Amino acid sequence: MTSGVDSTTQKSTSDSDVLVAVDGLAVHFPIRRGIVLDRTVGHVYAVDGVDLDIRRGETYGLVGESGCGKSTLGRAMLRLVEPTGGRVVFDGVDLSTLRGESLRRMRRRMQMVFQDPLSSLDPRQSVESILVEGLRAHGLDQGRETTGRRLRELLTSVGLPTTALRKYPHEFSGGQRQRIGIARALTVEPDLVVADEPVSALDVSVQAQVINLLADLQRELGLTYLVIAHDLAVVRHISDRVGVMYLGGIVEEAGSNELYAQPLHPYTRALLSAVPVPDPLLEDRRERILLTGDLPSPAAPPSGCRFHTRCPWRQPERCDTERPALREVAGGHRVACHWAEEIRDGRIQPHEVRPELVEEDGLLSPDTALTGPASVTEVLGP
């Protein structure tokens, strides 16, 4: 975690360029045991000290493996889950200071698009009522005619026929349903859209339609995006800047071209080298950095650098005792590794790692479903 002094000196952009400033954000979920779940026996450190800025009009991509805390971070930024530490400043306003009506007004400006369009759309509601709901929740329903026109415009802008209004979610294909999800987010004219795995449930041939749509809408409406995805190629394609997460923290952040051209953190290197590319010549020549062992449990993160148990560049000093801060190593390129410069310059070389046992305690199945509200409208609900 960087201290307050550090983070201000590291910011190269002026504050007015920044739409969302996240500062030391933490979300620790209590693990409860006992028949009435009254004993807290530990915590899941889902998000553990994240600093990042999202600039107006940019797309910030968040990547990392399952369970590293991407969704929790995205939700905490919108206060769909309550942070246990740190703060989120949205357009100059500290969200933790807002209550009731002022929080509701602020929430209109931040919307979310979910991974699985079918489970996030109420099957009993027509598309029209799904879309109107958001408007109503924010008091933006301006009577039949105006609202009707607005909804038709919206459908056209996401590439659906206006006849879709009277249909139900199950009558659409996955890609079309995701368009409805996007339209729902846009009804209230947000500034920030947090898209959590917006294409990963879609067929390969349909993903590109939705990716292009997101890009078009951003250009037309001047939206700011936080896109969460585990597919590194998708993230590279749509993001201006990318943050890589590992066990609740950001380990590297850079412009997307820079990050992919010169990854500095050992985890980023391993991650990028693991992604298969559809090019046999390249695949034949590629050298993979194969990580051994599994991701440690976020309920018992390793000491020091959280990656040290799997890191091929791990050094005998500092790595297992001192948590590396996310620090600027080159212009706009931040890395949380004690040895980033040495690794970049080839002064230290990767070595073999003996896999360490990771105990699954049965408490934290990686498939644990997210509990909590699924949408902003649900939070505001009647």
Next chain:
Amino acid sequence: MALLEVSDLTVVFRRRGEAPFTAVDGVSFAVEPGQTVGLVGESGCGKSVTSLAIMGLLPRRGATVMGSVRFEGTELLSLSPRQMRDRRGRDLGMVFQDPLSSLNPVVSIGLQVTEVLERHRGMPRRQAMVEAADLLDKVGIPDPRRRLDEYPHQLSGGMRQRALIAMALACRPRLLIADEPTTALDVTIQAQILALLAELVRDTGTALIMITHDLGVVAGLCDEVNVLYAGRVVERAERHELFRRPRHPYTHGLLASIPRLDAPRGERLVPIQGSVADNIPWDHGCAFAPRCPRALEACVEITPHMGEEGGRLLRCHNPVQENQEVPA
């Protein structure tokens, strides 16, 4: 003679009150020992049904399997369920996408592996235990002796998938079918599992059928690739050929529509229009025609047949020409 020869495999599902549904529609391919053959295609194109039909694992009620599946010349489709179970224990192994659902949750990992060894290789319990630990070690499970006593839920997703591979290997199969074995896993774990499979093929000469929707996985692992669309193979080629010059408009479209890690960012993707819901039945033309940018009038009237062109198979009236490169 190939190790496995699938010809004209067809699977029709019948459900009461619904029209019969042809999930696999005349699929043919062959696999040689030590060869890795890929089946790629989108959700619902018939990949899993093809593999289940080969393994004899489709429900006997409701599913009609036609065509032929020969393993070293023996017709598997005419074997009795009992003979087929024997085959599965001896020659054919399978690894599924979701390891948790294919492992028995209340039996320890060790017992599940030793059971295979006792039943199919006739090993006494004690020897089977030693061999089981060996197998777990071979698939990269740390501290294998201790893991023998653990239950599936105590292992991580990656470790479960390894345990499943160990079980499949226990009977030393000559053919292994892996159905999306890494789809549920993270990329770094996927890389470990793919490396393990590649090593296995190289070291033991096992033949591998790799089923996936990920063209990247196919590019690195498979010798020959079959692209499936709506239950039929639409293109087959050696992997370098296929990726250098995809000729079927569907293959071509898929490659143009996926963002690539090695391409400069900001370039616009070229999506395939519509979705599989727009397909037309194969007996009325080309199923892909409604989504195809190269469709001709003939495409919605005449079913395209599989033709050979320069060592590759193609099912298309108007394939992409040799000089049209994939848009980078």
